[in-house]
Amino acid sequence: xxxxxxxxxxxxxxxxxxxxxxxxxxxxxxxxxxxxxxxxxxxxxxxxxxxxxxxxxxxxxxxxxxxxxxxxxxxxxxxxxxxxxxxxxxxxxxxxxxxxxxxxxxxxxxxxxxxxxxxxxxxxxxxxxxxxxxxxxxxxxxxxxxxxxxxxxxxxxxxxxxxx
Amino acid sequence: xxxxxxxxxxxxxxxxxxxxxxxxxxxxxxxxxxxxxxxxxxxxxxxxxxxxxxxxxxxxxxxxxxxxxxxxxxxxxxxxxxxxxxxxxxxxxxxxxxxxxxxxxxxxxxxxxxxxxxxxxxxxxxxxxxxxxxxxxxxx
Numbered sequence: 001x002x003x004x005x006x007x008x009x010x011x012x013x014x015x016x017x018x019x020x021x022x023x024x025x026x027x028x029x030x031x032x033x034x035x036x037x038x039x040x041x042x043x044x045x046x047x048x049x050x051x052x053x054x055x056x057x058x059x060x061x062x063x064x065x066x067x068x069x070x071x072x073x074x075x076x077x078x079x080x081x082x083x084x085x086x087x088x089x090x091x092x093x094x095x096x097x098x099x100x101x102x103x104x105x106x107x108x109x110x111x112x113x114x115x116x117x118x119x120x121x122x123x124x125x126x127x128x129x130x131x132x133x134x135x136x137x138x139x140x141x142x143x144x145x146x147x148x149x150x151x152x153x154x155x156x157x158x159x160x161x162x163x164x
Numbered sequence: 165x166x167x168x169x170x171x172x173x174x175x176x177x178x179x180x181x182x183x184x185x186x187x188x189x190x191x192x193x194x195x196x197x198x199x200x201x202x203x204x205x206x207x208x209x210x211x212x213x214x215x216x217x218x219x220x221x222x223x224x225x226x227x228x229x230x231x232x233x234x235x236x237x238x239x240x241x242x243x244x245x246x247x248x249x250x251x252x253x254x255x256x257x258x259x260x261x262x263x264x265x266x267x268x269x270x271x272x273x274x275x276x277x278x279x280x281x282x283x284x285x286x287x288x289x290x291x292x293x294x295x296x297x298x299x300x301x302x303x304x
Contacts, residue, residue, distance in 0.1 A: 008301060009253075009301070010301065012252060012261070013261055016257070016262050018265060019241075019246065019262055020265020020267075020269060021268075022238050023242050023266050025238055025269075028273070029235030030232075030239075032229065033232040033235065036224065036225070036227070036228050037220075040213070044210040044211065045232070045233075045236065046235050047203050047206040047236065048207045048236065049233050049236030051204045052236075052237075053237030054199055054200035057196055058196060058200060061196065065194050069193045072192055072194060073192050076192045077192060079188065080188070083185055084189060084201050085185060086185040086201070087206030088209045089181050090178070091209050091213075093175050096172070096178065099168065100168040100169075100172040103165070103167075104165060105172055112172075113172035113175075114173070114175050114176035115176060117173045117175065117180070118179050119176075120177070121177045122259040125255040126254045126255045131181075131188050132188040132191070133188060133191075136254040142299075144296070145296040145297070148299065149264055152289040152293035156270070159282055159285035160271060160281060160286035161279070161281050
């Protein structure tokens with residue numbers, strides 16, 4: 001798998017930034033479900049209603065999705081079995097964070113440490129091309145982006161929101 | 165105290181792990197199909213776990229606001245977008261840009277809801293984030 005696209009274009013930036021906004025709203029909504037039935041119920045509900053939502057999207061887009069999937073399979077081959085296990089990892093993530101949020105770390109500490117984990121594994125994943133995705137050469141500008149965005153996020157998490 | 169620290173850090177690792185794994189599935193299918201599998205497999209796993217542990221579904225479900233049922237569908241959009249992104253701009257770029265969007269929208273959302281926000285830290289944080297985002301837009 002060649003590293004065909006190594007830098008983010010403006011459209012990618014907007015799409016990723018917007019999906020971060022979608023995540024903010026989703027986390028807020030799922031936290032509301034968690035107030036009624038706890039973190040595991042909230043995650044179960046989100047996965048269940050999400051499955052229904054995905055089926056509705058697929059039903060509407062089925063022709064094109066099937067065509068694209070056939071093309072993708074011809075290009076990249078049959079997916080390895082482990083590629084179907086992302087949902088289990090996601091479900092386990094919820095249990096880990098709900099435990100640590102209820103510890104002295106609270107929400108801010110959980111977010112800050114989670115951010116560290118995300119950045120470190122992303123760097124390793126690009127550097128070695130982990131889990132069947134392309135390798136990406138990292139340079140000083142990547143390092144600069146990591147430092148600036150991590151510093152800005154930590155400022156917001158630790159001193160900006162929720163701390164007041 | 166060491167255990168919660170390990171848990172919180174591992175959760176961050178898992179966020180990226182699942183994104184890579186879903187991204188790999190999307191390479192052989194589509195981002196939307198990958199998101200579907202992510203959700204149905206997670207749902208089956210949590211249902212089984214709930215059946216073993218018990219007490220998964222709380223009483224008083226009818227008191228929940230109707231919009232709590234929309235979070236899952238937003239999650240589908242997010243997971244599909246993540247797979248689409250990670251296979252195009254790599255893990256570091258997608259992680260940084262998604263976190264950026266999460267942080268900035270989190271501040272705006274809290275301001276709109278009237279939650280107290282420390283302005284200097286939030287504004288400085290957003291400025292640093294925007295500077296970092298500009299750095300991801302390099303020419304090859």
